[in-house]
Amino acid sequence: MAAPDEPRTRRGPGDAPARSRPVGEVTRGTTGHNRLRRSDRWTAAVYGPLLVSADRPLVVDLGYGASHVTTSELFVRLRRVRPDVEVVGIEIDPVRVAAARPYERPGLSFARGGFELPVSRRPTLVRAFNVLRQYGEAQAWAAWDLLRSRLAPEGVIVEGTCSEIGHRAAWVALDARGPRTLTLSTRLAGFERPSDLAERLPKALIHRNVPGEAVHGFLRDFDHAWALSAPYGAYGVRPRWMAAVERLAGTWPVATAPPLGGRRRWRLGELTIPWSALAPDERPRP
Template sequence: MSRPVGAVTRGTTGHNRLRRCDRWVVAVHGRRLRTAEWPLVVDLGYGASHTTTLELFTRLRRVAPRVEVVGIEIDPARVALAKPYEREGLSFRLGGFELPVDRPPALVRAFNVLRQYPEADAWRYWEVLCGKLAPDGALVEGTCSENGRRAVWVGLSPEGPGTLTFSARFDAFERPSDLADRLPKSLIHRNVPGERIHAFLRDFDHAWAVSAPYGAHGARQRWLAAVRLLAGSWPVCDRPPLGGWRRWRLGELTLPWAAIDPRTGSAP
């Protein structure tokens, strides 16, 4: 076997750290995984514990009983620790961005991996991973806090990035721009005046501040009011499965990637 492509990352993980992303994956991609004949899902860079891969497998099997999940890690010691937890439909393998699997995956989840690479490498590995997907496959790449209460991720297809999702517990931030520290590597250094992502977070903070009176009914009602207000000036996804009341009430907001793509010029 050739040497895995990539570098060993810190590997920090924990129970339910990726629950928010898993919930979104089930809502957005569950139907496609359920109707596929033998869908393969890859959890790339699962870290020092098998926990989040096992949780992903359990959640996906509830909606797609035929799904196969493969956890891939570049550190042989981590793979060895995970092997005893294998079962039918769940396995762990040594590897990296080359994805040592037997068929193109329907979905790849790569969380808290690319954040530890230079920005240019993050863009490049997006292309590498998207090129390995099944024709209608998806890559979900993002970052979350240690306890999983703040998270931001990008939804990609073989054509490239398509969406950006913010997700947080209502007691995990004071204002929406606090989630900026979870931005993916392709955006985190772009959160400066003149960039689209900075303009979006500025406007989200403004909508949050204006919606403060709704806080009397709880943070969820304030979030819902802020998102509705923000949707008047930004193309917030407002219909299922990516948007609408059912997603927003969970502390989620999804935008088309094009709205904040740093490659398309400065903020309007």
């Protein structure tokens, strides 16, 4: 996220942060109403109890883009869970910060910054969507490390990517120990097979979707379960998706119970699996 016209001062998330400059590079800034609704809904369901139990919970929306809208929507949705939660939208581009500030209200603010998270206290939750796709795999891991070092105790990060209008998405949940889960989420229409979601895999996995890697085997088996569940398609795409996920759960450790899994989440077009089941054999070197 440094300005693209300043390549000599641009720093990646693995570099030591300087006090005067945010860590990262400017993103494309693409955003829109309800683009992140799927991840917001999941975050509220899965980590709502964390927000409820936290002392003065602070949530950071990192790299919110050219519009305040997804940060404002996150604020409204999380306030239904915890009425006094504070949300700070952070952007590296000062023009975007200035454009968002007229939409501030009590509990919602915007500030300039990057992966160093320049906020008043350690956040309970960090959301970073469509931020790391432009980085290399090793840089993405470094960004994860830096973000995790800034978390409050028991804090979490939800980092992912989605399509332009949010109909396809994938995100990783991380805590102080590292990545914990991967979630795939899709609108149950307009796709041919589950592996179509591969294009939305996080940076740490997207280049690992090749034979011999766990994520490739998982998507292959998901496609096979989808094909075997074709008879359920007579009742609609949703029953077929749910049947495929249930079949896949027989051979992969797919979450089958709330809050991460079960039929209530599956019917939304979601699937969550432990990161350990898909993790690459080794982490890339910088």
